[in-house]
Amino acid sequence: xxxxxxxxxxxxxxxxxxxxxxxxxxxxxxxxxxxxxxxxxxxxxxxxxxxxxxxxxxxxxxxxxxxxxxxxxxxxxxxxxxxxxxxxxxxxxxxxxxxxxxxxxxxxxxxxxxxxxxxxxxxxxxxxxxxxxxxxxxxxxxxxxxxxxxxxxxxxxxxxxxxxxxxxxxxxxxxxxxxxxxxxxxxxxxxxxxxxxxxxxxxxxxxxxxxxxxxxxxxxxxxxxxxxxxxxxxxxxxxxxxxxxxxxxxxxxxxxxxxxxxxxxxxxxxxxxxxxxxxxxxxxxxxxxxxxxxxxxxxxxxxxxxxxxxxxxxxxxxxxxxxxxxxxxxxxxxxxxxxxxxxxxxxxxxxxxxxxxxxxxxxxxxxxxxxxxxxxxxxxxxxxxxxxxxxxxxxxxxxxxxxxxxxxxxxxxxxxxxxxxxxxxxxxxxxxxxxxxxxxxxxxxxxxxxxxxxxxxxxxxxxxxxxxxxx
Amino acid sequence: xxxxxxxxxxxxxxxxxxxxxxxxxxxxxxxxxxxxxxxxxxxxxxxxxxxxxxxxxxxxxxxxxxxxxxxxxxxxxxxxxxxxxxxxxxxxxxxxxxxxxxxxxxxxxxxxxxxxxxxxxxxxxxxxxxxxxxxxxxxxxxxxxxxxxxxxxxxxxxxxxxxxxxxxxxxxxxxxxxxxxxxxxxxxxxxxxxxxxxxxxxxxxxxxxxxxxxxxxxxxxxxxxxxxxxxxxxxxxxxxx
Numbered sequence: 001x002x003x004x005x006x007x008x009x010x011x012x013x014x015x016x017x018x019x020x021x022x023x024x025x026x027x028x029x030x031x032x033x034x035x036x037x038x039x040x041x042x043x044x045x046x047x048x049x050x051x052x053x054x055x056x057x058x059x060x061x062x063x064x065x066x067x068x069x070x071x072x073x074x075x076x077x078x079x080x081x082x083x084x085x086x087x088x089x090x091x092x093x094x095x096x097x098x099x100x101x102x103x104x105x106x107x108x109x110x111x112x113x114x115x116x117x118x119x120x121x122x123x124x125x126x127x128x129x130x131x132x133x134x135x136x137x138x139x140x141x142x143x144x145x146x147x148x149x150x151x152x153x154x155x156x157x158x159x160x161x162x163x164x165x166x167x168x169x170x171x172x173x174x175x176x177x178x179x180x181x182x183x184x185x186x187x188x189x190x191x192x193x194x195x196x197x198x199x200x201x202x203x204x205x206x207x208x209x210x211x212x213x214x215x216x217x218x219x220x221x222x223x224x225x226x227x228x229x230x231x232x233x234x235x236x237x238x239x240x241x242x243x244x245x246x247x248x249x250x251x252x253x254x255x256x257x258x259x260x261x262x263x264x265x266x267x268x269x270x271x272x273x274x275x276x277x278x279x280x281x282x283x284x285x286x287x288x289x290x291x292x293x294x295x296x297x298x299x300x301x302x303x304x305x306x307x308x309x310x311x312x313x314x315x316x317x318x319x320x321x322x323x324x325x326x327x328x329x330x331x332x333x334x335x336x337x338x339x340x341x342x343x344x345x346x347x348x349x350x351x352x353x354x355x356x357x358x359x360x361x362x363x364x365x366x367x368x369x370x371x372x373x374x375x376x377x378x379x380x381x382x383x384x385x386x387x388x389x390x391x392x393x394x395x396x397x398x399x400x401x402x403x404x405x406x407x408x409x410x411x412x413x414x415x416x417x418x419x420x421x422x423x424x425x426x427x428x429x430x431x432x433x434x435x436x437x438x439x440x441x442x443x444x445x446x447x448x449x450x451x452x453x454x455x456x457x458x459x460x461x462x463x464x465x466x467x468x469x470x471x
Numbered sequence: 472x473x474x475x476x477x478x479x480x481x482x483x484x485x486x487x488x489x490x491x492x493x494x495x496x497x498x499x500x501x502x503x504x505x506x507x508x509x510x511x512x513x514x515x516x517x518x519x520x521x522x523x524x525x526x527x528x529x530x531x532x533x534x535x536x537x538x539x540x541x542x543x544x545x546x547x548x549x550x551x552x553x554x555x556x557x558x559x560x561x562x563x564x565x566x567x568x569x570x571x572x573x574x575x576x577x578x579x580x581x582x583x584x585x586x587x588x589x590x591x592x593x594x595x596x597x598x599x600x601x602x603x604x605x606x607x608x609x610x611x612x613x614x615x616x617x618x619x620x621x622x623x624x625x626x627x628x629x630x631x632x633x634x635x636x637x638x639x640x641x642x643x644x645x646x647x648x649x650x651x652x653x654x655x656x657x658x659x660x661x662x663x664x665x666x667x668x669x670x671x672x673x674x675x676x677x678x679x680x681x682x683x684x685x686x687x688x689x690x691x692x693x694x695x696x697x698x699x700x701x702x703x704x705x706x707x708x709x710x711x712x
Contacts, residue, residue, distance in 0.1 A: 017619030018701070057624065059551070400632070403625045409615035414608040415629065417601050418636055424591050464635050469628045 003030035005066060006168040006199040007052060012061035013078075014044075014051050021047045023223035025061070029199040031166045034190050034232070036210045037203040039219035045203035046093055048219060049172050052201065053090055053333045054082060068165050075336070080471050084336035087114035087248055089169040091156030093176075093203075095148055096330030098321045099141030100261045103132055103151055106140060107158060109257055113334050114159035114167070115248035125240045126161065130154045130185065139264075149177040157189055160198040162243045168199045175206040187212040188237025195236050250335050251342050258346040261321055268317035272349050276311035276356050283307075284363050292367045301430035304364055305383065308356040309423050312391035313416055315398045316347030322402070340466050344396040353387035372437045376430070379438035379447075383426050386451050389458035390422050396465035403469060418461060422454035429454070480692055487685025494678025498524050498671060506671045516583035522576050524671050528679030529572030530599065535683060536565035537602050537634070540609070544630030547623055553698070556623055559630055561690045563609035565683065570603030605633030618701070 008028035014021055021044040029035055029052075037045045050056055054063055054076035062077035067086040076082045089110070090096075097106055104123055111118050118126075127133040130150050140148060153174045160167035175183045183206070190200050190212055202209055210216060212234040217227045262268055283303050292300050322328025322343075332339040357380055368376060394416060401412040429450035440448045502524040509517045540562025546555025577596050578588035590596065609626050616622045 015620045017617060017621075018705070057620065059620075400625070400628065403621070404612060404616050405619075405622060406616050410612045411608055414604040414611075415632070417604045420591065420597070420601075461636055464632050468631055468635070469625065 003032055004166075005030055005072075006166060007063065007065040007075075009048075009052050009063045010061055012048075012051060012063070013059045014047055014056050015059060016044075016047055016056075020223055022051065022219075025051075025223075025225060027052065027217065027225060029168055029201050031197045031199055032194050033215060034194050034200045034202070034213040035215045035217055036213035037201065037217050037219060038205070038210060040221075043219040043221065044223060045219050046172055049170050049201060049203045050092075050329075050333070051076075053088075053170055054085060054336065055329065055333050065168070082337045082470060084250070084338060085334065087116075087159055087163065087165075088167055089114065089156040089159040089171075090330065090333055091152050091171045091174055092326050092330055092333075093172040094326035095152040096326045097140050097148060097152060097155075098261060098324050098327040100139055100265045100321065101257070102137050102139055103127065103143070104136040105257075105260060106151060107155055109253055110155035111158055111162055111243075112246070112253045113248060113250045114163070115245055116159065116162040116243050117246040118162055118243040122162065122240065122243045126154060126158060129240070130182070146177050146179060146182070150182050153178070153182075153186060157186075157193065160193050160196075160200075161189070161239050163198075163245070164242045166197040166199065168201070169193065171200065171202045173204055173206075174202055175204065175209050183208055185237065187234050189239060191232070191234050191236035192239045196239070251338060254331060254335060254342050255346055258318060258321075262317070267320070268347075268349070269352065271317060272311040272314045272352055273356075275314065276307040276352070279310050280307040280356075280360055280363060289367050292364075297368070297434040298427065298431040300364065300367060301434060302427045304360045304380075305357065305387070305423065305426050305430060307360050308353045308384065308387050309390070309426075311352050311356055312349050312387055313394050313413075313419065314349075315412065316343075316395050318343060318347035318395075319398055319402045319407075323407075328402075337470055340396070340399055340470060343399055344392055344462060344466055347395040347399065348388065348391040350388055350391070353391060354381060354384035357381075357384040357387065368434055372434055375437040376433055379433060380430070382448070382451050383430060386422070386426055386455045386458070389455040389462075390419055393422075393458040393461040393465065394419055396462045400465045400469055419458070422457045425450045425454035425457065480688060484685050484688035484692060487681050488689060489685070491678050491680070491682025491685050494674060494681060495525070495528075498528070498675035498678055501671045501674065506668055507665060514584065515586070516580075519580050519583035522580045524675045525679075526573065526576040526580065527672060528675040529569050529576060530595075531676055532679045532683040533566055533569035533573050533599060533603070535680075536562050536569055537606070538562075539687070540566050540606065540630050541634045544627040544634070547627040548631055551620070551623075555627070557691055557694045557698075559609065559623075559627055560613060560694045561687055563606045563613070563630070564690050565686055566606035567603060567610050568686070569679075569683070570599055570606055573599045574603055602633055605629060 005028045010026055012022055012025035012027075014025075025048065027048065037048060039045050047056060051058065052063055058076065058078045060078045063075045064072050065075050065086050065088075066072050073083055074081055075085055101109070104127070107123055107126065108118065124133055124136070127136055132147065132151060132154070135143065135147065140151060143151065153171065156169055156171050156174070160169050174186055178186065187208065190202075193200060194214070202213070204210060212232060213230070214232050215227060215229045217225050219225060283306070287303065292303070319328075322331070331343075335342060361376060361380055365373065365376065397415050397419075398412055401407055401410050401415065404410050429447040432445070432447045432450070438448075439446055442449050502521045506521065506524065509520050514520065539558050543555045543558025543560075543562050546552040547559060574596070577599075581590065581596075582588040609629060612622070612626055612629075616626075
């Protein structure tokens with residue numbers, strides 16, 4: 001009887017740069033087999049492996065995966081359809097690990113995304129097998145290259161190790177950087193997983209890995225494939241027992257991960273707070289009461305909103321974290337079409353605009369008309385909330401720019417100019433509040449309408465920046 | 472045969488560019504020597520209005536360039552057409568050039584007439600500035616990023632981003648407080664515009680249109696030749712390796 005397919009890629013054409021790297025590819029991975037992708041450097045092994053995970057746009061063809069219910073779904077196709085992968089394991093060539101996460105956290109995250117809830121003894125057992133248990137609470141940035149690679153490989157294998165259901169595992173150059181004992185362990189675990197019905201696809205040059213596979217698929221120079229089967233003589237090792245299943249919630253895992261990274265190393269908060277506070281202090285120092293009174297309430301309104309507005313325009317630290325060792329691509333593969341949406345929210349400044357706008361008001365509001373001061377104090381939070389919308393839109397624009405191969409060389413600020421519109425709306429709204437007090441009417445000249453319009457403009461910008469790139 | 476076609480296109484491009492440039496210079500001269508002054512009672516800086524003879528043609532040609540960018544972005548985004556990408560490249564280059572003309576000449580007039588160089592509440596000025604920003608982003612990114620499908624996908628998305636957002640958000644936010652003046656300076660009975668001013672303006676628009684056509688031909692041709700060069704280099708790479 002033919003083994004069931006875990007995933008298949010059919011009629012696949014994929015370009016990298018201007019070069020057609022994969023041409024009319026047909027590839028599938030069955031339960032219980034280890035498949036080695038081989039070929040010279042630049043032949044397209046990594047592209048093929050990553051395309052199977054839905055990570056690349058294709059000019060023809062489709063990739064389909066089977067889920068735990070036996071339903072086969074298109075994960076990505078040439079018409080731009082994209083869905084989230086079913087639970088699986090993935091190790092990228094560049095590890096995909098952010099240096100701020102601890103070893104235990106990383107393993108736990110890889111498992112929770114795939115719908116597993118390991119106990120600390122489960123985690124410890126796996127880390128111990130790979131010689132990482134003594135570093136469990138260390139940040140991965142402190143690991144040597146070899147230990148980091150061990151962790152990346154373990155995170156790729158663990159969703160299958162901890163699962164009783166067949167899983168597909170994709171490993172890109174897994175043995176690269178591993179010492180002899182770790183390579184031996186990898187071979188033993190791969191064979192044991194295959195014996196349990198899991199499927200493993202590895203891109204490799206390593207003869208030891210190739211010898212441990214059941215099928216060798218060669219990527220040829222013209223971008224096509226040739227395939228041959230072989231009898232594998234490698235021994236299966238002993239695996240830890242599977243752990244309980246939970247409903248996978250990658251978005252919650254993503255949010256938890258981002259929160260932990262920021263708490264541990266609050267670069268996002270600092271990089272937003274600092275320019276805002278500097279601008280506020282400069283305004284306070286150099287713009288006197290006379291100038292404000294002479295220029296009117298619209299000037300005062302702009303000064304009050306400016307520091308918080310500056311803070312929301314700053315590029316999210318999340319993008320820097322994503323850039324580290326392909327971390328963002330790992331998340332993108334596992335979150336699928338939700339990655340951009342999720343990242344635009346968790347990369348935005350969701351808290352700072354509110355305290356910043358109140359601090360601005362407390363420092364600069366002395367010159368405001370006394371009769372409307374109380375109104376401003378009671379209603380300025382609505383403007384702060386609208387600035388959070390602006391921040392989410394700004395994060396989406398930054399993410400759009402980060403799609404570029406050399407995103408550090410791209411001037412994202414040019415696209416952020418568009419956020420001047422909501423800033424103008426909010427300034428006008430605050431001017432009216434300063435002049436006449438807050439009202440909640442829905443007329444065009446009402447402050448509430450203007451704030452609403454600023455938020456709607458931000459939502460529109462967010463929609464375009466989030467959905468256009470992935471259509 | 473192919474060589475002749477390329478050479479003749481190049482000559483046509485240069486001819487249009489030369490004629491257009493000459494016309495632009497003549498427009499500038501006529502704006503001082505032939506076009507009448509405007510009512511000094513009605514305007515704060517009546518002499519400054521003469522910048523309009525370049526400002527309006529700049530606006531017209533940049534609008535055409537942004538439209539080329541938009542069409543190219545759609546063609547690449549939807550069907551990955553090579554000609555679409557060449558239009559993106561051409562449209563962004565020319566959009567930047569003529570857009571800068573608008574956003575430089577506009578504030579010069581604004582500073583003289585309004586007393587402030589920039590009005591954030593102004594629909595047209597801001598829209599052109601934002602679209603010029605988008606064009607500048609695409610031009611800089613095309614130079615800094617490796618050429619390939621992914622880069623083109625992202626930049627064509629940015630082209631669409633600009634077009635999808637700028638007019639809509641601009642309209643949504645400034646519909647009811649536009650400050651930009653109309654083009655009417657002095658009305659005559661039949662045309663609505665002083666005939667001498669109309670004539671100079673027409674010469675300006677025609678000249679800038681010729682300049683735009685010439686530069687479009689030359690820019691598109693240079694990108695076509697560059698694409699051929701890249702293809703030949705890739706073949707050479709394969710031979711070397």
